[in-house]
């Protein structure tokens with residue numbers, strides 16, 4: 001079963017993620033596979049060993065552990081809903097006690113020094129707090145000049161005026177926080193705080209998203225994950241990439 005699971009969750013474009021225990025990823029699921037999304041994002045950040053990285057909205061710290069292990073960086077794993085003690089247990093088991101620090105943090109009241117981080121990373125979280133026009137000006141001050149900010153969020157192929165008919169049965173108000181790469185590019189550029197380097201969509205991202213949800217819906221022991229994952233996968237298949245995908249945005253502090 002484990003070999004079968006590993007085979008199903010091994011996708012050629014995410015070779016680093018394939019080294020991680022698939023059951024561990026499923027047991028800690030909070031949304032689309034965060035390691036896959038981070039593996040897509042990371043090369044655009046030019047991370048160097050020893051760099052100080054803030055993983056903002058890290059959830060269960062899977063991405064923080066991945067960053068520390070794969071790139072040798074020192075990570076501050078900051079989250080609101082998941083308590084630092086829960087993440088500390090995961091971080092220790094993963095052998096990252098010296099490189100990942102769990103912190104309870106609200107994205108608008110970050111307890112860090114100005115200019116402290118070489119990079120700020122956020123996977124499947126930034127849309128919860130980052131669409132506010134004033135937010136980037138606030139967040140960017142925690143980056144050193146030239147430091148990188150990189151996020152991946154559920155996104156839109158293009159901005160919407162109305163809910164597409166085929167998505168109406170699935171739509172939730174929170175989906176209005178999803179935006180296209182062009183929207184994010186303009187949103188960040190207007191802040192004057194950063195220079196946008198990348199704003200794009202993951203090719204056929206919806207397929208990976210649906211596949212991950214299918215596997216979680218089948219394998220997870222959590223009723224909510226099984227039900228929610230299955231319904232979301234159904235939505236993604238109905239949409240078939242017409243509307244939904246993943247947006248990546250990378251910028252440097254000016």
Ligand SMILES: C[S@@+](CC[C@H](N)C(=O)[O-])C[C@H]1O[C@@H](n2cnc3c(N)ncnc32)[C@H](O)[C@@H]1O
Nearest residue numbers: 030034057058059080081106107123124125128
């Ligand atoms: C869908 S989960 C994703 C977690 C993790 N990044 C992952 O991909 O598995 C969204 C995360 O955003 C965090 N979040 C939402 N609003 C936040 C806020 N205002 N400040 C800090 N974190 C926030 C939540 O605590 C939650 O863990």
